[in-house]
Amino acid sequence: MESKERITALRSLMKENHIDYYFITTSDYHNSEYVDDYFKAREYMSGFTGSNGDLLIGADFAGLWTDGRYFIQAERELEGSGILLFRMGEEGVCGITEYLTEHIEQGQTLAFDGRCVSIQMGKRLEKAVEKKEAHILYEVDYIERLWKNRPSRRASQAFLLPHELCGKNQKEKLELVRTKMEKLDCSSLVLNKLDDIMWLFNLRGGDVECNPVALAYSIITQKDCFLFLQKAALTDKVKEELAASSVVLKDYDRFNEELEQIPWEGRVLLDKENSNYSIYKLVEKKAEVVLGTNPTQKLKAIKNEVELEQMKRVYLLDSLVVCRFMRWLKENVGKIPMTELSAARYMDQLRRDTEGFLDLSFPTICAYRENAAMMHYQATTKQDKEIQAEGMLLIDSGGQYMGGTTDVTRTYCLGEVTAEMKDHYTAVVVGMLRLLNGKFLYGCTGRNLDILARGPLWDMGIDYKCGTGHGIGYILNVHEGPQNIRWRFSEGMEEVILEEGMVLSNEPGVYKAGSHGIRIENIMAVKKGIKNEDGQFMEFEGLTYAPIDLQLINPDIMEKRDILNLNRYHRQVYERIAPLMTEEEKNWLQEVTKEI
């Protein structure tokens, strides 16, 4: 049992250094959604491969905390390791901080690598052990010493986006950020969120799966601007161009040391969501910390005209990919061998062959029949369902292109389906189109609008257990805040007014465990509508133009305007995509987008 040996090795290191508990997460230094293999320390130590889980090692104790998605998997993977499984959310199961509060003894020491721990978690750990006057060491990285054959950290060449893709240069962006810092009465800002840094410097890289970002930190003051990158990222061109913009380049691996040495003047703004605990502690030693939101976040979320134009262009190319996939699927299903993985590969290859393609924006989800009822299903070589000419196939996919990040889901009829499936599909389409065509006053947040998409399902006594929409980055992360479309209110939740230029997904769905799953996802941009004595009206502009599967539509349960919405949408699909097609394809598209 490998993990047993690894924990034993860790324990002897702990003992040597008088450390009683060592805490290990699954996070990089930037709270990235996708974590590279290099950072999978918890997986290495425990053997548990799920995406969420924290490991705590004591002298005679080892515990792993994970959530309901992973109970069965964790049980299997932890067998024989001596690691106790804590099923988070189950009644009577204590959390990691509660465990520490109860078990850590007077004056004992808890250690971890603070770069992989969020500020909130760090503070909760502080609180958990404070009554026992326990010590916290947050700069202890035993993983580096213990991990034999650790995968090397990704270190790709970075590149600067050409001005015609950005609309705003670094200087203009820096000025906007500094103005916002001034309003918050902060003289400095420390950035460690990768997509925020990429946005600010018009930089891109390849250090995180599906996210075209380079590992980086940045420190912005009213005078200076430091950018920390890995050596490999620094091509001559990057060095030259950044120097020309007065950006001082520094070494990524010396970030924490440099942070300690900066003579801060005034208050320092840190991202309360994404800054890591080490940054917080190192800055807090010498300066007043303001925990807030990166000024870059909202600036990045509101796409400028150049970015929107690029996205529109790229979404047409991406919609063409989806059209071609649909045609291939419908014409070949039942005739050639096809599995979830092979169909996903076909889709991915169509994207790879598209002009400007950089990467997928996330691993393609291709789920057949009942597998589609699992919202985040991923086929694997071990579990790869054969696709036949019956039931429905759900495919959720997207790409990173020079000109935008795409995300689109379609569900297709492959043969015989039930009347219930058709009704569910129709309600999902009706909801998606009602939201896409919604008009609302400026000042609305996603909470005001969620029911437009969800209402047709609620009317049927059905809900989908997720939000209706998330923000989308520009040649960046496919999930981006702060805007979203959700109905549920939670205390302390940040609610964001939908501003012109924000881009959102619109993806209602039906998930019937053991039976079928349906999701339709279009991407749309917020734009201004009419303005009159009642105020500024807002609306959406569609970016996605891929057909809805008419074989799954039951017009009898649609209202007049729903049918108008669908026919208008299909007319737009044809008008926009047909010019990119061969004659043969055009004929096919005309047929699948015909009026109902």
Next chain:
Amino acid sequence: MESKERITALRSLMKENHIDYYFITTSDYHNSEYVDDYFKAREYMSGFTGSNGDLLIGADFAGLWTDGRYFIQAERELEGSGILLFRMGEEGVCGITEYLTEHIEQGQTLAFDGRCVSIQMGKRLEKAVEKKEAHILYEVDYIERLWKNRPSRRASQAFLLPHELCGKNQKEKLELVRTKMEKLDCSSLVLNKLDDIMWLFNLRGGDVECNPVALAYSIITQKDCFLFLQKAALTDKVKEELAASSVVLKDYDRFNEELEQIPWEGRVLLDKENSNYSIYKLVEKKAEVVLGTNPTQKLKAIKNEVELEQMKRVYLLDSLVVCRFMRWLKENVGKIPMTELSAARYMDQLRRDTEGFLDLSFPTICAYRENAAMMHYQATTKQDKEIQAEGMLLIDSGGQYMGGTTDVTRTYCLGEVTAEMKDHYTAVVVGMLRLLNGKFLYGCTGRNLDILARGPLWDMGIDYKCGTGHGIGYILNVHEGPQNIRWRFSEGMEEVILEEGMVLSNEPGVYKAGSHGIRIENIMAVKKGIKNEDGQFMEFEGLTYAPIDLQLINPDIMEKRDILNLNRYHRQVYERIAPLMTEEEKNWLQEVTKEI
């Protein structure tokens, strides 16, 4: 000029007592929505009769602050008084606290009657003068000394509701309140909100216009329960029954004195919205104050089964009133002389003739043609439009009955109307019915649902500048919190999950200045719908069953389900109201509720 003399008299009192500024509001001691004449001190001193306005008098200064609704009226009414008008909300106009900050001098004194000032306002005044180390005297009532021929304070007999109207007795309610106090770690609670006190003791009175409440205070501890009432309220029966429930009766006029003498133990909960500043200061002297929400508020908002059954019964009687008014109006308009006031009187008389009637729940709004575009229009003997057989009439009215408080608005066609008016009316009806028929998951607040009613108008580029719905009391105030249906988010706003048993209005509208106004208002109760693996669904049960005016409906702009909604609603109106009618009336009702 009367107000000039009154201010002169006030100033000499101020001078005698070394008071530099005296602040006068329009509020009773309970922050009641309707203020009795006795409490209209600001009106007496300034001559300004608007519902909102604060008066500040200095040795050589007199200023009145009011909002946009009243600029023209205030200008007229203040002419010659020497009082400066401060137009609140206009650019460059300073608020009352800003004025004080700027003009009060070192060590000067500001005085007012703290019973008529809210905690928030009191605190803002404190803050405004603190830099100048000015003194605040909050127990100075010069109005009582100056006001010649002051209207006497209302002092009606109180009465206890019979158990069959309450569902819960005082002891049960007290227990619920005490449990909630315990959860908040508060040992005492001071109540001054009249409807909360009435609810708690199943008591009613007649001391505030349209609200069947008695002037009262109450102090609840874990052991004791004190109720302060005016002597006139205390019939033998009230005394007897309350004594039987261990309620200690005290004199309303000695409340502040008693408050000072209570030996508080533990923390004292005060209503941050409605407690007056005197209470706050007197309690704060001796105990730790917790500013929160009355535990009574939400308990009162969730109607129990007995209350709901009573409301359903009473709403049928009240809907019958509305039917009879509609018939009278339609049959007589253009034939007999009719004005806004006379039509309102006709409606009011129908209510007065109804079994169990106590009072109107608010002064009836009857607004003809363009007058209806003013949301809170009130006809007066000076301004009383003649009603003719053309255009539309809006009537918003309600009653207090033994068994419920009603509120209903209808807009009627009296003759020729434009196609635009019909479209507006239709969209309002469509929105009202969509909200009434909405299904939603438990956890939704009014913000999630507002767009169901407002959406059809937003789709036309129209908005109404108010919420869609307010809570409604039970034989209490027609406007009651905490629940509501609104779309706009404001920082610090309390958002309340819609709970089974809450009762709300549903009143979208169109207000076109100078042309027409439309509002349709139905009342509905929240109830549980189906529960399945996706959660607990919720829906509304209608209470109001008054016809929609089919002469104003344009079916061409309605969806299938909107027409179904309307026809089903009208079928329910007929089924429920016809049995209460004469044969002749039944025929009429059948005709006006016929299928479209």
